[in-house]
Amino acid sequence: MVIYLRGDLGAGKTALVRALFLALGHTGRVKSPTFTLLEQYEAGGLHLRHFDLYRFRDESEWEASGFRDEFDGRNVCLVEWPEKARGLVPQADMEIGFEILPAGRKLTVRANTATARECLRSLQN
Numbered sequence: 001m002v003i004y005l006r007g008d009l010g011a012g013k014t015a016l017v018r019a020l021f022l023a024l025g026h027t028g029r030v031k032s033p034t035f036t037l038l039e040q041y042e043a044g045g046l047h048l049r050h051f052d053l054y055r056f057r058d059e060s061e062w063e064a065s066g067f068r069d070e071f072d073g074r075n076v077c078l079v080e081w082p083e084k085a086r087g088l089v090p091q092a093d094m095e096i097g098f099e100i101l102p103a104g105r106k107l108t109v110r111a112n113t114a115t116a117r118e119c120l121r122s123l124q125n
């Protein structure tokens, strides 16, 4: 599954990923992959991949760092700044948009596939 996280710097994308991983049972740290671009976790029986592509520059890096293989369907990939690698990151099942409000944040969730719609439905129940 591929989940895009869109919003300005500091909008809360990493904060949401952190909360999600902790909720899935991860007990260690969740670092922002600002420089590494990718951090990997195993939690809740899922292979979790957290990308921050803000500093992604070079298309050749995509193949070289094996990022393509991470999207082969085995992993749940959460991607901050997907637009920085437009055309390389596969399409999103789910897109979460973050807006900074005077108090807190507004999130807009869009489900593009049946899998994502199922996730949304289970959130609503």
Ligand SMILES: Nc1ncnc2c1ncn2[C@@H]1O[C@H](COP(=O)(O)OP(=O)(O)OP(=O)(O)O)[C@@H](O)[C@H]1O
Binding pocket: 007, 008, 009, 010, 011, 012, 013, 014, 015, 016, 032, 052, 054, 080, 104, 105
């Ligand atoms: N819902 C929220 N309400 C208030 N503060 C928040 C919220 N979410 C995140 N923050 C705070 O905003 C700061 C930046 O959040 P975070 O690192 O999650 O942003 P980001 O969207 O991942 O930014 P970047 O694009 O730089 O990676 C952190 O100090 C965090 O504690």
Ligand SMILES: [Mg+2]
Binding pocket: 013, 014, 015, 032, 052, 080
């Ligand atoms: Mg972040």
